[in-house]
Amino acid sequence: MEKLGEGKTKEVYLLDGQHVLLRFKDSITAGDGAKSDVLPGKGVLNAQTSAILFRLLERHGVETHYVGMEDERTMIVKRLKMVPVEVVLRNVATGSIVKRLPIGEGEVFQPPIVEFFLKDDTRHDPLLNYHHMRYLKLFSEEEARKVEDLAVKVNEVLKKVVEEAGFVLYDFKLEFGRLDNRLILGDELSLDSMRVRDRSGRILDKDLYRRGFPLEVVRDSYSEFLDKLRRVV
Ligand code: CDP
Numbered sequence: 001m002e003k004l005g006e007g008k009t010k011e012v013y014l015l016d017g018q019h020v021l022l023r024f025k026d027s028i029t030a031g032d033g034a035k036s037d038v039l040p041g042k043g044v045l046n047a048q049t050s051a052i053l054f055r056l057l058e059r060h061g062v063e064t065h066y067v068g069m070e071d072e073r074t075m076i077v078k079r080l081k082m083v084p085v086e087v088v089l090r091n092v093a094t095g096s097i098v099k100r101l102p103i104g105e106g107e108v109f110q111p112p113i114v115e116f117f118l119k120d121d122t123r124h125d126p127l128l129n130y131h132h133m134r135y136l137k138l139f140s141e142e143e144a145r146k147v148e149d150l151a152v153k154v155n156e157v158l159k160k161v162v163e164e165a166g167f168v169l170y171d172f173k174l175e176f177g178r179l180d181n182r183l184i185l186g187d188e189l190s191l192d193s194m195r196v197r198d199r200s201g202r203i204l205d206k207d208l209y210r211r212g213f214p215l216e217v218v219r220d221s222y223s224e225f226l227d228k229l230r231r232v233v
Contacts, residue, residue, distance in 0.1 A: 008033055009046070009192065015076060019067060022075045024050075028192070028218065030210045032121040039215050043073040045222045046190035051075060052226075052233050053158065053189040060157045062150065064185040065177065080177025080186050084119040085128065085138050089151045090171040091159065094195060095207075100127075112155055114148045119175075146183060147176055154185070162196055165228040167204065170195035191222050 001021070002014040008029045013021040024043035029036040047069070054066035054075075065077040090097060093107040097115070116128040118136070133139045139147060151174055162169040172194035175187035187193070191205040198204065203211075204221045 008036070009043075010188070014079075018079055019076055020079045021070050022047075022077050022188075024073045024075075024188070028206070028209050028215075030206065032124055035209075037209075037215060039219055041219055042222065045219070045226055046188060046192060047073045047075060049190045049222070049226050049229065050188040052229055053161075054185075056161060056233055057154060057157055057185065057189075060153075062153055062157065062185060063182065077186070078179060078184065080179050080184055082175060082177040082186055083138055083183075085133065085175070086117040086119055086125060087147055087151050087174040087176065088115045088117065088171060089113070089155050089174070090115070091155070092168070092170040092195075094170055112152065114151050116144065143183060147174075150174075150176070150183070150185065158189075158194070161229065161232060164232040165225070167196045167198050167225070167228070170197060191225055196225060 004012045004014050004020060006012065009025055009027055011023040011025065013023065015021050024047040026038050026040050026043045027036060028039045028042055051066065051069060054064040057064050058066065065080055067076040067078060070076050090109055090113045093103045093109065094105055097103055097113070098105050116133060117125040118128055119125060128138070130141045130144050133144055134141060154174060155169070158172065159169045172189070174185060176183045177186040178184070194205060195207060196204045204225050208218045208221055
């Protein structure tokens with residue numbers, strides 16, 4: 001099967017004209033790839049978590065690239081023309097925003113804050129505004145507003161299910177692609193791309209890895225989250 005590309009955590013294969021396979025690898029990386037490890041089982045966990053959440057979003061009327069599963073670590077998805085922008089929605093302040101702005105760790109955003117970043121590891125994913133995105137032919141202002149609305153809609157669905165599972169959704173990152181003039185949610189939805197804490201503040205997401213916790217702790221946590229999601233979805 002023709003390999004179309006490979007990123008830090010996924011491989012992309014051509015299935016037919018309209019579909020590609022997204023194979024989730026067992027690699028885990030942080031700091032724009034500066035830190036990297038193999039975590040056996042992680043590919044399956046993230047593929048399963050993504051599949052559950054994409055199906056849930058579809059049921060709530062959000063169009064995603066998800067079509068089905070080829071095997072336990074491989075999603076069949078619509079072939080999109082991906083836009084190299086990371087759309088981050090924040091409910092609770094942590095990570096890059098508290099370093100960049102005079103905002104304290106744990107401050108709650110109501111309404112949530114949406115930010116755009118260029119997908120460019122060599123430049124450490126710089127923040128973008130509407131002008132940058134128009135000039136770089138990423139999103140027009142109209143599209144950027146549409147993407148913000150989609151991120152808010154995704155948040156309403158994810159926040160609720162994460163709460164039902166017993167956790168708090170701090171923030172998440174989305175990526176969109178184009179198909180026949182529509183903007184469709186692509187990429188993945190997993191603990192690599194979302195920050196999830198329990199009500200006492202215990203970290204379940206990739207921050208465990210970023211902060212140097214043992215790999216088994218990271219895997220157990222990803223596995224615990226998937227189990228608890230499965231009970232409520
Ligand atoms: O992760 P970092 O503190 O550098 O960035 P952030 O802007 O605070 O990240 C916000 C959210 O986007 C977190 O849930 C990250 O896991 C996610 N993210 C991602 O999935 N991929 C990136 N390249 C950067 C952030």
